[in-house]
Amino acid sequence: MSAADIKRKEKLIQRIFLVIAFSSLFSLFLIALFIFVEGLPMIWKVGLKDFLLSTRWAPTKGHFGIFAMIVSSFWVTVGALLFGGPLGLMCSIFLVEFASSKVRAIIKPALELLAGIPSVVYGFLGVVYLVPLVRDYLGGPGLSLLTSCIILGIMILPTVISISVDSLAAVPDSYREAAFSLGATRWQATHMVTIHAAKSGIITALVLGMGRAVGETMAVIMIAGNALKIPLSPLDPIRTLTSNIALEMGYASGLHRQALFATGIVLFFFVMALNLIATAFARRKRVK
Amino acid sequence: MTPRRAEHIALGLMVSGAFLALAILFFIIAVIMIKGLPHISARFLLDNPMDMGRAGGIFSTIVSTIYLLVVSLVIAIPLGVGTAIYLTEYTEEGKITKIVRFGTECLAGVPSIILGLFGFILFVIKLGFGWSVLSGGISLAIMILPVIIRTSEEAIKSVPQAFRDVNEVLGGSKWQGVTRLVLPNAAPGILTGVILSVGRGIGETAVVIFTLGTSLRTPFSIFDSGRSMAVHFYILAREGISMSNAYATAAVLVFSILIINVISYYLMHKFVEGRR
Amino acid sequence: MKKKRRNLVGIACLLFFLLVGAGCGKKENEGPKKKGSYASIIIAGSTSVQPFAEKLAEIYMVKNPNTVVNVQGGGSTAGIRAAQSGIANIGTSSRNLHPEEKGLFEIPIAFDGIAVIVNPKNSIDNLSTKTLRAIYAGKILTWRELTGVDHRITTITREEGSGTRGAFEELVMEKEEIDPGCIVQDSNGAVRELVATDPYAIGYISLGLVNKQVKAVALDGVAPSVEAVKEKRYRFFRPFLFLTKKKPTGLTLHFICFVLSPEGQRILAKEGLIPASIIHGDSNLCRQRTSSEKRN
Numbered sequence: 001m002s003a004a005d006i007k008r009k010e011k012l013i014q015r016i017f018l019v020i021a022f023s024s025l026f027s028l029f030l031i032a033l034f035i036f037v038e039g040l041p042m043i044w045k046v047g048l049k050d051f052l053l054s055t056r057w058a059p060t061k062g063h064f065g066i067f068a069m070i071v072s073s074f075w076v077t078v079g080a081l082l083f084g085g086p087l088g089l090m091c092s093i094f095l096v097e098f099a100s101s102k103v104r105a106i107i108k109p110a111l112e113l114l115a116g117i118p119s120v121v122y123g124f125l126g127v128v129y130l131v132p133l134v135r136d137y138l139g140g141p142g143l144s145l146l147t148s149c150i151i152l153g154i155m156i157l158p159t160v161i162s163i164s165v166d167s168l169a170a171v172p173d174s175y176r177e178a179a180f181s182l183g184a185t186r187w188q189a190t191h192m193v194t195i196h197a198a199k200s201g202i203i204t205a206l207v208l209g210m211g212r213a214v215g216e217t218m219a220v221i222m223i224a225g226n227a228l229k230i231p232l233s234p235l236d237p238i239r240t241l242t243s244n245i246a247l248e249m250g251y252a253s254g255l256h257r258q259a260l261f262a263t264g265i266v267l268f269f270f271v272m273a274l275n276l277i278a279t280a281f282a283r284r285k286r287v288k
Numbered sequence: 289m290t291p292r293r294a295e296h297i298a299l300g301l302m303v304s305g306a307f308l309a310l311a312i313l314f315f316i317i318a319v320i321m322i323k324g325l326p327h328i329s330a331r332f333l334l335d336n337p338m339d340m341g342r343a344g345g346i347f348s349t350i351v352s353t354i355y356l357l358v359v360s361l362v363i364a365i366p367l368g369v370g371t372a373i374y375l376t377e378y379t380e381e382g383k384i385t386k387i388v389r390f391g392t393e394c395l396a397g398v399p400s401i402i403l404g405l406f407g408f409i410l411f412v413i414k415l416g417f418g419w420s421v422l423s424g425g426i427s428l429a430i431m432i433l434p435v436i437i438r439t440s441e442e443a444i445k446s447v448p449q450a451f452r453d454v455n456e457v458l459g460g461s462k463w464q465g466v467t468r469l470v471l472p473n474a475a476p477g478i479l480t481g482v483i484l485s486v487g488r489g490i491g492e493t494a495v496v497i498f499t500l501g502t503s504l505r506t507p508f509s510i511f512d513s514g515r516s517m518a519v520h521f522y523i524l525a526r527e528g529i530s531m532s533n534a535y536a537t538a539a540v541l542v543f544s545i546l547i548i549n550v551i552s553y554y555l556m557h558k559f560v561e562g563r564r
Numbered sequence: 565m566k567k568k569r570r571n572l573v574g575i576a577c578l579l580f581f582l583l584v585g586a587g588c589g590k591k592e593n594e595g596p597k598k599k600g601s602y603a604s605i606i607i608a609g610s611t612s613v614q615p616f617a618e619k620l621a622e623i624y625m626v627k628n629p630n631t632v633v634n635v636q637g638g639g640s641t642a643g644i645r646a647a648q649s650g651i652a653n654i655g656t657s658s659r660n661l662h663p664e665e666k667g668l669f670e671i672p673i674a675f676d677g678i679a680v681i682v683n684p685k686n687s688i689d690n691l692s693t694k695t696l697r698a699i700y701a702g703k704i705l706t707w708r709e710l711t712g713v714d715h716r717i718t719t720i721t722r723e724e725g726s727g728t729r730g731a732f733e734e735l736v737m738e739k740e741e742i743d744p745g746c747i748v749q750d751s752n753g754a755v756r757e758l759v760a761t762d763p764y765a766i767g768y769i770s771l772g773l774v775n776k777q778v779k780a781v782a783l784d785g786v787a788p789s790v791e792a793v794k795e796k797r798y799r800f801f802r803p804f805l806f807l808t809k810k811k812p813t814g815l816t817l818h819f820i821c822f823v824l825s826p827e828g829q830r831i832l833a834k835e836g837l838i839p840a841s842i843i844h845g846d847s848n849l850c851r852q853r854t855s856s857e858k859r860n
Contacts (some may be wrong), residue, residue, distance in 0.1 A: 006461055013463050017377075018384075020370030025391035026431045031398065031406050038409075059746075060724060090305025100304060107310065109549065114313050116545035117320075118518045120489030121538050122490045124525040125316060132761060141718040141747055141762065154316075157309055166434045185291045189300040192360045214401030218522060226397060226723075226748035237747050242401045242494075247750055249405055249498060251641030251725035256411075338622065340615050384745035418606065418651055419636055502608075504618065513606065513634045527753025528760075528777075 001112050014244030035264045042258035043265075051262060057228050059248070059256040066263055068230045072238035073270070075231065076148050076224075080213035083153025088160030095161070096168040097190050109160070115158035126151040131223060140235030143225030149240065150222055152216060156209035163208065168194060169203020211274055214267070217242040238272065241267050291374040311474020317542065324539025328533045335538070337504050341520065342530045344538055346508040352421070354513030355507055357489050359425030360432060361482065367429075368436030369471075369478060375437075376444045377466055396434035403431055416516060419501030419513040427499045428492065432485035434457040439484065442468060476556055483552040487545055492520045517541055585805040598733045603815045604632035609643015609656035610727045611751045612676065612770045613804050616835055617656060623831065624822050633819060637751075640727025643667070647807040653816045658727030658770070659734070671806040673823050675836040677771030678732055679788045681756065681782040686762045687711045690782040696736055699766065707764060708856035719746045720755050720767035726754065732768050735765030742762035771801075772836030793838050804837070 011056050032232050042267035043051050054065025095104050126147060135142030171194050195202070217240075224248065225237020238249075252260050335345035336343030371392075375385050407427030417423045447470050455465035471478075493516075502523065515523075517537055524534040607617050612737050614637050622635035625855055638646070640657040644665050647655025656678065663669070674772035680696060682688060691699075693846040698704045702721060707713040720743050722729035733742065749755045760777035774780045781787050783800060812820055822828050831840040 010462055015376035018371055020367055021374035021388050023367045024433050025388055026373055027433065028391045028398075029428075030410075031395075034406055034410060036400070047434060058741075070310055087305055087309045090302050091309040094302040094306035098299060106439075109553070110317075111313070112549055113542070113546055114317065116487040116491060116549070117316065118493060118521070118538075119319065120493050120518060120522040120525070121541070122316070124318060124521075124534070124538075127317075127525075128759075136523075136761065141716075141765075143747055143758075152402075154312055157313060160373040162310070185295040188291055188294040191298070211397055215397075215401070217350075217399070217401040217404075218475060221750065222526065225751075227746060228744035228748075237745075239748070242399055245401050245405055246494060246498075247723045247748070248725060249408060250638035251645055253645055259415070267399055267402060271399065271496065272394065273391060275397050340618050349856065413649060413651055416651075419608075419634070443669065498708040501634065501636045503636060505604075505634055507631050508602075512604070512632070526757075527751055 017131075019224035032268070035261050035268065036259050039263075039265045041169075042255055042262050045255070048206045051259075055230060057244070059259060061234065061250065061282065062158040062255075064259045064262075066241065066244075066266065067243050068228055069239055069241045069263075070266065071230050072224075073242070073267075075222070076152060076240055077210055077213050079145065079149025079234075080152035080156060081206065081210055083150055084156040084160055084209055084213075085153075087153070088157050088205070088209070089164060089202065090287065091157070092164035092168060093159045093190060093195070095165050097194065100125055100169055102237070104165075108165070111158045111162050115162065119155060119216055119219040120222070121277040122151055122155050122182075122194045123222035126219070126223045134235070135279050138235055140233070141225060141237060144235045145224070145231045145238045148220055149234070149271045151219060152213045152233070155216065155219070155256050156212050159212060160205045163205035164198070169199040192199065207274055207277065211271060214270060214274070215242060217246050222248060241270075289554035295539035301420050320535060320538045320542055323532075324535035324537070324542075327536035328539060336506065339521070340529055341504070341524050345518065346520060346533075348504055348535065349520040349537075350519045350540075352500065353490060353516045353518075355421050356424050356428060356496065356516055357422055357486055359510065360489060361485070363426060363429035364433050364436050364485065365482060368433050369440045370480075371437045372444055372478075373466060373471075375441055377462065377470065383469060391432045391450060392437050395430070396438075398431075400431065400492060403427055404495045404498040412499060417511065419499065419503070419525060420511045421500060421507050422510045422512060423490050424496050424500030424516075425510075426494050428489050431492065431495055432489055435485045436478075436481045440474070440478045440480025443474040443481070446477065447473045453456055465467065479555055480552055483548055488546060490516075490541065490548075491496065491518050492516075495523055497522070517544075568638050579705055594634075599669075602630040602632055604633045604634060605653040605819060606636065606646075606651070607654045607656060607806075608636035608638055608646040608652035609807075610640040610658040610804070611637045611641075612640075612658040612728050612773075613656040616674070616772070616804070616832060620823055620828060620831060621819075624819055626820075628818075631815060639723065639725040641725035641731065643727075644807060647809055650809055653808065654812075654820070657805045659730035659802050659806060661805075661807075664715060668807040668809060669811055670714055671808075671812075671820060671824070672803040673806050673820075673842045674804045674829070675793065675801050676804055677788050677790070677793045677798060678728065678735065678768050678802060679771045679774050680766065680783060681759050681774060681780050682766050682780040683759055683761075683763045684688075684779045684853045685775070686779065687713075688781060693736055696783065697738070697740055700713050700737060700742050700746065700847065701740045702745060703836050713764075715764045718758075718762050718765040719743065720758055720766075721746045721748055721752050721798050722752075722755065723748050727802070728768065728770065731828075735800050735802075790833075790836060799840070803840075810836055811833065817850075824850055 003244045030197040051064055051066060053067050055068045056065045057068065095107060130147050130150060131142035134144060134147050174194050174195055176189050179193045184192065220240055224239065224243060226239045226243055227237035228239055231238045241263050245263055249260060332345040334347050334351065336348045337346060338344030370545050374537055375388060379385055407423055411417045411423035411426060412419055451469045451473065452465055454468055496516045497519045500516060502519060503513035504515055507514035518541065521534055521537040521541065524537060599779060612703065616634055618635045621635055625631055625633060640659055642659045643655035643657050644661065646652035647668050661670065680691065695704065699717060706716055749758060752769040752773045755769050756773060756778055759765040786792055786798045788798050793801045806820055808816060833839050
């Protein structure tokens with residue numbers, strides 16, 4: 001084969017790979033296109049303000065207000081972070097700074113196993129064990145915002161812990177040595193130096209955990225109660241944006257189906273906002 | 289508050305936090321194993337579900353799950369590894385790579401229910417595939433694509449530049465360098481990504497239930513419907529059809545993930561040793 | 565180089581043939597295929613009908629090898645849409661069609677009572693329709709005036725697309741709306757599980773699914789039972805409908821006729837449903853066919 005032939009073949013291969021590379025972009029584009037094409041006309045018809053701010057969701061009667069669900073999704077995400085974040089952080093700090101490497105070697109694989117357990121299993125165990133506890137000792141029907149936050153918090157623990165552990169472990173020992181040589185105790189070294197240095201990784205862990213909490217659907221349907229009201233207390237049942245799509249997807253048609261796609265648009269923006277915050281934090285750390 | 293005191297309190301907090309977190313997580317595995325293992329038997333794994341899942345086993349769901357994963361991997365691996373090869377070997381950092389990476393990250397963040405909605409409307413209804421392994425496989429492939437791209441990219445990047453330099457010195461084309469030197473060396477890393485995706489795919493419910501469907505039949509053709517193990521567990525548990533079978537299905541799922549993780553660790557070790 | 569290219573081409577061919585081979589046996593809407601491959605139909609819709617459809621499918625497939633009957637859920641309204649759009653051969657519904665949904669071929673296969681259930685620990689035994697309506701409209705919030713227990717009622721309803729909910733709304737709620745603050749569960753089984761574990765819960769499910777874990781209350785003095793429905797004393801019942809886009813033919817018709825046959829109806833009666841023939845008389849859909857079959 002002549003040199004020119006080889007060069008032409010190389011160029012062709014490069015072009016093929018370019019096409020392949022755009023495949024992931026293409027699927028994202030297709031999904032986004034679909035959701036916007038189906039959802040936007042509905043928002044146009046009903047009005048953005050009515051769609052986002054009305055609390056009345058009664059699609060068979062023509063009411064498409066998702067405010068109650070936006071509030072529920074928001075609180076569930078915040079709550080899951082409150083339960084899973086600090087607990088996960090404490091666990092990872094313990095594993096990296098205070099535990100022996102033998103302990104770490106046992107726990108890390110166990111965490112990866114837990115990360116793989118289907119979310120519906122968490123939801124089911126939540127229904128069997130947590131819901132009666134909340135109902136009998138705290139009140140309300142048991143299926144509630146609180147239960148959802150706790151279960152989702154537990155669900156994101158493996159993710160938060162493993163990424164935080166990686167970030168903390170990546171902080172060079174020299175940082176810690178420097179702190180010790182200045183007379184710091186282990187805890188002082190940890191919270192003043194190590195955590196600070198691992199900040200961007202920890203934030204990534206939290207944001208990824210948050211992303212998982214927002215997107216969770218089937219487990220939430222099992223434990224949240226799916227009521228169409230703004231929760232006035234953590235013991236009230238809630239319905240998230242994701243649960244709503246899942247509950248109604250099978251039979252929605254026409255304007256109703258478009259409303260579900262419009263809900264998808266809202267979720268899209270939610271998640272994209274999370275992604276942008278994460279990249280902003282990560283970039284800022286790197287610049288420093 | 290002396291630093292020593294703070295140290296003790298902090299240590300106490302960290303230990304209790306860690307203990308609580310780990311205790312909860314191990315409780316979950318323990319419950320599933322204790323309640324599920326006694327009901328697993330060869331019959332359970334090889335019989336089909338009968339009487340809506342109250343009796344019989346889970347064989348058809350195992351077949352559905354494997355079939356679904358195979359189809360999604362057949363689609364996602366070539367696309368994902370190809371994308372990673374492009375990003376690392378065939379271009380420099382620039383606008384194109386930034387766009388592709390951003391797209392990949394966004395795709396990774398799409399909530400699974402939206403993928404389910406998309407798959408249901410596009411593949412099941414509009415394209416007429418119906419509830420099928422095909423609809424489920426394509427939808428699942430889209431879901432695991434970002435993971436494969438990300439891990440493949442890491443794996444390919446970590447192949448030492450020396451390999452590519454040697455290829456150039458010996459007069460090989462880029463394509464030869466990629467297929468004969470880079471890819472085989474990046475294989476374990478890529479395999480890890482594949483195994484990670486399998487782990488995710490096995491447990492996925494929201495995407496699968498709306499695209500593959502819930503039929504208890506064993507799928508044969510790619511246009512057949514089926515029911516994955518995770519969906520079967522969901523239905524059994526929800527409807528209270530059979531608690532023992534539900535726990536047993538969950539235990540089988542946990543075991544599968546355990547085996548997959550063990551295999552991936554073993555492979556990683558073997559290849560890392562082999563390289564040395 | 566040549567060897568590698570041959571390998572690649574070989575793999576591509578193998579994949580191609582696998583996919584094509586796997587593609588054979590696609591579902592069809594007409595009569596069963598001949599020779600080797602199998603025929604399949606898809607039944608989708610009501611979660612109430614689903615367990616019974618699965619039971620019938622199981623038995624039908626044993627009697628008729630080389631057939632596959634797939635049963636999906638989704639809810640009654642989903643089943644109606646599935647029949648209309650053609651993604652299912654048979655759509656199932658556990659409520660009557662609304663005027664705007666008419667146009668499908670409707671075949672009642674059985675009737676099913678709707679039972680209102682409470683936890684066995686709950687002392688209430690009877691509810692009037694008016695009280696039940698008030699509970700679900702959110703007007704009565706505690707059990708105090710009904711059983712003396714001062715605790716909030718956990719009202720449980722089905723999702724909007726559910727046929728059971730639709731039937732409940734038609735029979736009990738009439739024009740009043742179910743309170744949006746009610747807990748929503750997406751299947752009969754889930755409602756039953758919840759009521760079985762919550763002492764203050766109330767819900768409605770398919771009569772055929774009531775078991776010892778829950779207590780079915782009498783409505784307007786009439787206790788729910790299959791006999792009460794047959795004798796028309798208990799008026800809270802709804803049809804289980806098989807819906808097809810056009811008049812059914814082929815495998816679809818054969819399966820429907822199996823369901824309507826004495827054997828099929830016996831299976832349904834054993835599971836707690838009321839056979840279709842009892843209330844609507846014998847269907848002549850299948851009798852017509854057998855005579856035309858004889859002619860052919």
